[in-house]
Amino acid sequence: MASRCWRWWGWSAWPRTRPPPAGSTPNFHHHLSTQEKTLQICVVGSGPAGFYTAQHLLKQHPQAHVDIYEKQPVPFGLVRFGVAPDHPEVKNVINTFTQTAHSGRCAFWGNVEVGRDVTVPELREAYHAVVLSYGAEDHRALEIPGEELPGVCSARAFVGWYNGLPENRELEPDLSGDTAVILGQGNVALDVARILLTPPEHLERTDITKAALGVLRQSRVKTVWLVGRRGPLQVAFTIKELREMIQLPGARPILDPADFLGLQDKIKEVPRPRKRLTELLLRTATEKPEPEEAARRASASRAWGLRFFRSPQQVLPSPDGRRAAGVRLAVTRLEGVGEATRAVPTGDMEDLPCGLVLSSVGYKSRPVDPSVPFDSKLGVIPNVEGRVMDVPGLYCSGWVKRGPTGVIATTMTDSFLTGQMLLQDLKAGLLPSGPRPGYAAIQALLSGRGVRPVSFSDWEKLDAEEVARGQGTGKPREKLVDPQEMLRLLGH
Numbered sequence: 001m002a003s004r005c006w007r008w009w010g011w012s013a014w015p016r017t018r019p020p021p022a023g024s025t026p027n028f029h030h031h032l033s034t035q036e037k038t039l040q041i042c043v044v045g046s047g048p049a050g051f052y053t054a055q056h057l058l059k060q061h062p063q064a065h066v067d068i069y070e071k072q073p074v075p076f077g078l079v080r081f082g083v084a085p086d087h088p089e090v091k092n093v094i095n096t097f098t099q100t101a102h103s104g105r106c107a108f109w110g111n112v113e114v115g116r117d118v119t120v121p122e123l124r125e126a127y128h129a130v131v132l133s134y135g136a137e138d139h140r141a142l143e144i145p146g147e148e149l150p151g152v153c154s155a156r157a158f159v160g161w162y163n164g165l166p167e168n169r170e171l172e173p174d175l176s177g178d179t180a181v182i183l184g185q186g187n188v189a190l191d192v193a194r195i196l197l198t199p200p201e202h203l204e205r206t207d208i209t210k211a212a213l214g215v216l217r218q219s220r221v222k223t224v225w226l227v228g229r230r231g232p233l234q235v236a237f238t239i240k241e242l243r244e245m246i247q248l249p250g251a252r253p254i255l256d257p258a259d260f261l262g263l264q265d266k267i268k269e270v271p272r273p274r275k276r277l278t279e280l281l282l283r284t285a286t287e288k289p290e291p292e293e294a295a296r297r298a299s300a301s302r303a304w305g306l307r308f309f310r311s312p313q314q315v316l317p318s319p320d321g322r323r324a325a326g327v328r329l330a331v332t333r334l335e336g337v338g339e340a341t342r343a344v345p346t347g348d349m350e351d352l353p354c355g356l357v358l359s360s361v362g363y364k365s366r367p368v369d370p371s372v373p374f375d376s377k378l379g380v381i382p383n384v385e386g387r388v389m390d391v392p393g394l395y396c397s398g399w400v401k402r403g404p405t406g407v408i409a410t411t412m413t414d415s416f417l418t419g420q421m422l423l424q425d426l427k428a429g430l431l432p433s434g435p436r437p438g439y440a441a442i443q444a445l446l447s448g449r450g451v452r453p454v455s456f457s458d459w460e461k462l463d464a465e466e467v468a469r470g471q472g473t474g475k476p477r478e479k480l481v482d483p484q485e486m487l488r489l490l491g492h
């Protein structure tokens with residue numbers, strides 16, 4: 001019933017700048033201003049999920065006001081801290097997010113960590129609905145001996161380091177060995193391999209951090225192995241990223257034709273995108289390249305290879321035990337068919353020497369607040385189409401909702417869906433009635449706790465500073481990597 005959804009927040013709302021006076025009573029005969037009818041929504045996280053959820057709600061509900069809380073002083077989540085620096089076109093979504101942030105009905109509050117600076121129950125009290133869109137910030141551990149040795153790090157941390165994620169800015173990976181092993185065969189693994197092998201001069205005009213570029217310039221890494229437990233039919237990367245890798249300047253692919261035996265017949269049955277991807281792998285592994293390409297590969301000083309049917313058992317220490325010197329791999333074979341194909345050990349082992357081990361076996365969400373249900377096995381918030389199980393008025397979108405897979409476009413679709421569910425619930429009268437104070441109440445809490453939020457216009461000042469710092473060296477920006485410096489620049 002349409003009329004219901006207009007009734008429930010139909011009386012005086014609190015001013016946005018002050019918390020409600022204690023004991024005040026609403027005036028039912030009071031003229032309803034737009035502000036008084038405001039639907040107050042809170043979104044936690046300013047990555048694609050947060051921004052696309054906000055966009056949907058603002059578009060579909062003329063009285064919605066959305067506050068986006070973000071723990072970093074800067075917005076955009078993995079678009080800034082995950083997407084590779086040599087893929088600037090992917091970051092164009094920032095323009096759409098910026099448009100959303102410029103809406104008079106949207107506000108960004110950075111430097112606010114939900115679960116630490118403010119709790120989810122406090123947010124639920126202040127807003128009609130809360131959407132958790134805080135992504136998947138942990139990496140999955142390998143859970144093998146030696147994982148803690150120096151020389152082993154997560155692909156997540158490595159990506160954070162070259163992209164200027166504050167918590168990883170001091171990582172300084174050791175690139176003095178000639179071989180790096182990446183455990184995993186997804187797009188993140190390919191991103192990391194590509195950054196390790198790209199001639200540094202090709203990265204000079206990207207937004208990679210100055211510190212990372214300096215370390216990559218000194219890198220001695222010549223060979224990168226990407227290790228997978230299963231075979232060519234099960235790789236998790238996509239064709240565009242593979243093609244880019246095959247054509248990487250100064251690098252040649254190493255694929256063992258034996259891994260592809262019998263595959264020609266099997267690919268007839270697989271879905272088209274997988275078929276095209278496998279055909280490209282197969283051609284690269286088994287066909288003689290054109291003379292020009294053959295010459296390019298012969299002169300390449302760097303190489304990358306896919307090591308299939310290998311499951312990591314242990315990170316091997318150097319003779320003095322101080323750092324990683326290799327990985328022990330169990331040889332596997334496949335059992336089962338289709339998606340259920342499993343790798344089982346054959347009993348054979350193989351040692352792969354290397355100076356750097358990067359684990360790229362997936363991301364995982366963290367629980368944000370004890371009041372929010374969390375499935376620690378799957379690493380997601382249990383939900384039905386974005387409605388958090390058993391908690392009315394609480395929603396989720398993006399990687400924390402469906403797990404850490406899928407590209408920005410997937411995240412967009414799923415965030416729109418969560419927005420749709422929220423508005424359906426509103427229409428059905430399932431959200432709290434009466435006005436909610438929104439940011440006014442949270443601002444009071446934060447200021448009492450000494451937290452100084454960073455607004456979107458503050459971010460635009462930081463953005464301008466980054467762009468200005470990049471100009472001298474021909475980079476689109478030189479990212480600020482120290483939150484203290486950011487806050488100082490803002491006079492906080």
Ligand code: FAD
Binds near residue numbers: 070136137405
């Ligand atoms: P995120 O982007 O992670 O956003 C979550 C936000 O929540 C972050 O800003 C985080 O700081 C914030 N947050 C976390 N905890 C809190 C808290 N307690 N309080 C407040 N805020 C919090 N997709 C593509 O389409 N193209 C690509 O090239 C591409 N490259 C990728 C490269 C890497 C290395 C990775 C990991 C992913 C890549 N993706 C790419 C996928 C894409 O980044 C994701 O689909 C998308 O970012 C998921 O969006 P999200 O909003 O759920 O999570």
